[in-house]
Amino acid sequence: MKLSEIDPVCGMHVDPKRTPYKTVFKGKIYYFCSKICLRKFEENPEYYLEHGPVGMHE
Numbered sequence: 232m233k234l235s236e237i238d239p240v241c242g243m244h245v246d247p248k249r250t251p252y253k254t255v256f257k258g259k260i261y262y263f264c265s266k267i268c269l270r271k272f273e274e275n276p277e278y279y280l281e282h283g284p285v286g287m288h289e
């Protein structure tokens with residue numbers, strides 16, 4: 232098991248054991264640093280998977 236996952240929205244490293252923010256999309260689990268990133272991903276998952284993290288938090 233990996234020690235950290237990349238938040239697909241902002242590019243931050245996320246500890247999968249500690250973050251409560253995660254979602255399953257097409258059979259894969261994605262982890263997020265915050266509720267904001269999770270919500271952004273759920274609004275448009277294909278965009279983030281195609282383009283990758285789009286930068287840091289505003």
Ligand SMILES: [Zn+2]
Binds near residue numbers: 264265268
């Ligand atoms: Zn994030």
